Amino acid sequence: MNDQLATLRAKRQQALEGGGPSRVEAQHAKGKLTARERLSILCDEASFQELGALATHHTTDFGMGEHRYPGDGIITGFGKIQGRRVAVYAQDFTVLGGSFSEVQSNKISRIQDLAIEAGIPLIGLNDSGGARVQEGVRSLAAYGEVFVRNVKASGVIPQISLIMGPCAGGAVYSPALTDVTIMVNGTANMFLTGPEIIRTVTGESVTVEELGGAWVHNATSGVAQVIADDEQHALSLTKSLLAYLPQNNTEDPPALEPYDPPERMDEALNDIIPADDHVPYDMRELLGLVFDHDSIFELHKEWAGNALVGFARLGGMSVGFIANQPTVISGCLDINASDKIARHITLCDQFNIPLITFVDCPGYLPGVEQEYNGVIRHGAKIIYAYCQATVPKISVVTRKAMGGSYVALSSKQMNNDVAFAWPSAQIAVMGAEGAARLLNRRAIEAAKDPVAEEARFVAEYKEMFYNPYQAADVGQIDEVIEPRETRPRLIRALEVLRTKVTQTIAKKHGLFPV
Amino acid sequence: MNLQDLQWGLMMMVVGMGTVFALLALLMVVLMGIGRLDRKRPHLPPPPAHEAAPAEATPTVHIVADGLDEDQVAAITVAVMTHAEHRRRLAAPETRAHAPGSQLFASRWLAVGRGRESSPFPRERR
Numbered sequence: 001m002n003d004q005l006a007t008l009r010a011k012r013q014q015a016l017e018g019g020g021p022s023r024v025e026a027q028h029a030k031g032k033l034t035a036r037e038r039l040s041i042l043c044d045e046a047s048f049q050e051l052g053a054l055a056t057h058h059t060t061d062f063g064m065g066e067h068r069y070p071g072d073g074i075i076t077g078f079g080k081i082q083g084r085r086v087a088v089y090a091q092d093f094t095v096l097g098g099s100f101s102e103v104q105s106n107k108i109s110r111i112q113d114l115a116i117e118a119g120i121p122l123i124g125l126n127d128s129g130g131a132r133v134q135e136g137v138r139s140l141a142a143y144g145e146v147f148v149r150n151v152k153a154s155g156v157i158p159q160i161s162l163i164m165g166p167c168a169g170g171a172v173y174s175p176a177l178t179d180v181t182i183m184v185n186g187t188a189n190m191f192l193t194g195p196e197i198i199r200t201v202t203g204e205s206v207t208v209e210e211l212g213g214a215w216v217h218n219a220t221s222g223v224a225q226v227i228a229d230d231e232q233h234a235l236s237l238t239k240s241l242l243a244y245l246p247q248n249n250t251e252d253p254p255a256l257e258p259y260d261p262p263e264r265m266d267e268a269l270n271d272i273i274p275a276d277d278h279v280p281y282d283m284r285e286l287l288g289l290v291f292d293h294d295s296i297f298e299l300h301k302e303w304a305g306n307a308l309v310g311f312a313r314l315g316g317m318s319v320g321f322i323a324n325q326p327t328v329i330s331g332c333l334d335i336n337a338s339d340k341i342a343r344h345i346t347l348c349d350q351f352n353i354p355l356i357t358f359v360d361c362p363g364y365l366p367g368v369e370q371e372y373n374g375v376i377r378h379g380a381k382i383i384y385a386y387c388q389a390t391v392p393k394i395s396v397v398t399r400k401a402m403g404g405s406y407v408a409l410s411s412k413q414m415n416n417d418v419a420f421a422w423p424s425a426q427i428a429v430m431g432a433e434g435a436a437r438l439l440n441r442r443a444i445e446a447a448k449d450p451v452a453e454e455a456r457f458v459a460e461y462k463e464m465f466y467n468p469y470q471a472a473d474v475g476q477i478d479e480v481i482e483p484r485e486t487r488p489r490l491i492r493a494l495e496v497l498r499t500k501v502t503q504t505i506a507k508k509h510g511l512f513p514v
Numbered sequence: 515m516n517l518q519d520l521q522w523g524l525m526m527m528v529v530g531m532g533t534v535f536a537l538l539a540l541l542m543v544v545l546m547g548i549g550r551l552d553r554k555r556p557h558l559p560p561p562p563a564h565e566a567a568p569a570e571a572t573p574t575v576h577i578v579a580d581g582l583d584e585d586q587v588a589a590i591t592v593a594v595m596t597h598a599e600h601r602r603r604l605a606a607p608e609t610r611a612h613a614p615g616s617q618l619f620a621s622r623w624l625a626v627g628r629g630r631e632s633s634p635f636p637r638e639r640r
Contacts, residue, residue: 501627
């Protein structure tokens with residue numbers, strides 16, 4: 001028995017050492033942690049239970065028989081984060097560059113299946129040079145095994161991907177199929193085809209960082225939702241993000257003991273909207289005054305800044321927020337903002353997280369480029385997502401709610417549950433200046449003083465529509481409230497709506513306007 | 515009833531009422547006396563302290579507890595508050611209203627309703 005134990009311990013030790021001290025040193029030299037170090041930070045102390053630590057590949061081509069490592073470059077298992085069970089996998093770059101193999105696929109698939117069956121979140125730590133070329137088509141098929149389970153788990157358990165190194169080729173689709181992707185600035189990159197291939201095919205010269213760095217995917221492409229300063233920050237953000245998500249689609253997110261008075265009314269809210277319509281204000285400041293102190297977790301912070309999405313807390317309850325940002329292109333909706341909002345609505349809906357929408361939107365961004373690139377199709381995503389969502393939905397019109405954007409952004413017809421408006425709300429089909437030219441062009445042109453006539457019409461139009469009372473009169477707004485009352489009103493509405501259920505029509509699935 | 519009886523009755527009434535009122539007056543005097551004895555003497559304001567010139571003031575360190583000075587206590591307080599806020603951001607167990615998934619507030623209404631939302635096809639009865 002002692003010999004058998006010694007053999008087991010030796011194998012375990014070999015698995016713990018990964019690719020060996022030199023590879024570990026090289027990993028550290030790049031400013032990166034090893035897979036086991038990452039897991040030790042992510043999971044509660046001594047909570048990680050590894051599965052498949054001794055699995056090894058059986059490929060002998062290209063001399064691979066001499067490169068066999070227990071675990072085959074990936075660590076999979078279960079752990080706990082703040083006492084909550086999670087399934088995790090971490091690619092180990094020190095072992096054969098973390099190359100994606102059939103064994104890796106089997107191990108990930110196994111942990112995915114167990115996570116779905118147990119109804120617990122799945123967290124993937126990606127750091128891989130790509131497919132293991134020596135395995136040929138088997139490594140390609142291996143990707144497919146993971147993708148199919150990503151889709152199976154979508155909407156059932158939260159899936160979070162951390163990109164902590166290279167993630168190239170087919171491997172990028174697994175993070176793209178998960179709920180949230182977090183990238184580490186400086187060391188993480190994602191791309192389908194690398195700089196060498198691009199130079200050969202298109203003649204474009206680009207570096208890895210320029211092509212698929214963390215900033216590119218957080219600020220330009222919108223592939224990733226969160227950027228982290230370093231690996232420890234990324235792991236800390238993962239834990240914070242998980243605090244807003246439930247274990248699975250049948251449960252609710254963790255609710256905290258209320259730590260910020262529910263009845264708190266911040267007087268600063270009454271003065272936050274500038275008297276001049278054309279002067280912007282910072283929606284982030286507004287959100288900070290309404291939600292629980294220090295509770296906002298923003299997603300897509302660097303992408304499509306004209307819309308803000310993320311998670312926050314109200315009375316300790318997890319909520320998702322959507323807001324227009326007047327400081328960026330006046331808060332207009334465009335293609336990217338539409339994608340960002342629609343994705344977040346769907347994310348919150350699948351995990352029973354109520355939606356709070358703050359509306360200050362003068363409309364869709366006009367422009368030939370927007371129309372050519374399909375702003376209609378993208379804008380329709382918001383409508384589809386809102387109409388499809390069954391979670392509690394509450395809207396607050398803070399200032400402008402014009403035209404189609406009013407309808408799209410959680411109006412009553414989008415199955416909105418409660419609609420509030422501030423006295424500064426302006427709910428109209430279009431802006432006053434545009435309406436003046438459209439409705440009174442002939443009268444303005446015929447007038448002795450066209451400028452004065454236009455000004456007179458604009459003033460008349462504003463008096464009629466630039467307020468929330470007509471909308472309240474016809475039942476489109478449930479209540480006009482003082483801005484400082486927003487927080488207690490939202491919390492009371494949520495208390496009622498948290499047991500909301502709706503009847504859905506039986507169907508296979510709809511056609512989301514992609 | 516003759517006149518003598520009436521006089522005797524009136525006299526008894528005067529004596530009785532006089533006795534009662536006399537005792538009540540005595541009681542009032544006694545209570546007032548007790549009240550006066552119990553009344554605290556107003557405290558005179560302390561004599562104005564001899565104000566030392568600012569230049570003469572010497573800095574003092576107040577020992578709060580366990581050998582810690584005020585700066586140490588302040589630093590520990592800030593550290594504890596920061597740690598508590600960090601734990602709250604992570605929804606750590608001690609900050610939660612209930613265990614995840616326990617749905618303490620949820621009713622059968624919610625459980626059944628969400629089940630129908632997820633699988634709207636009614637199950638066939640056999």
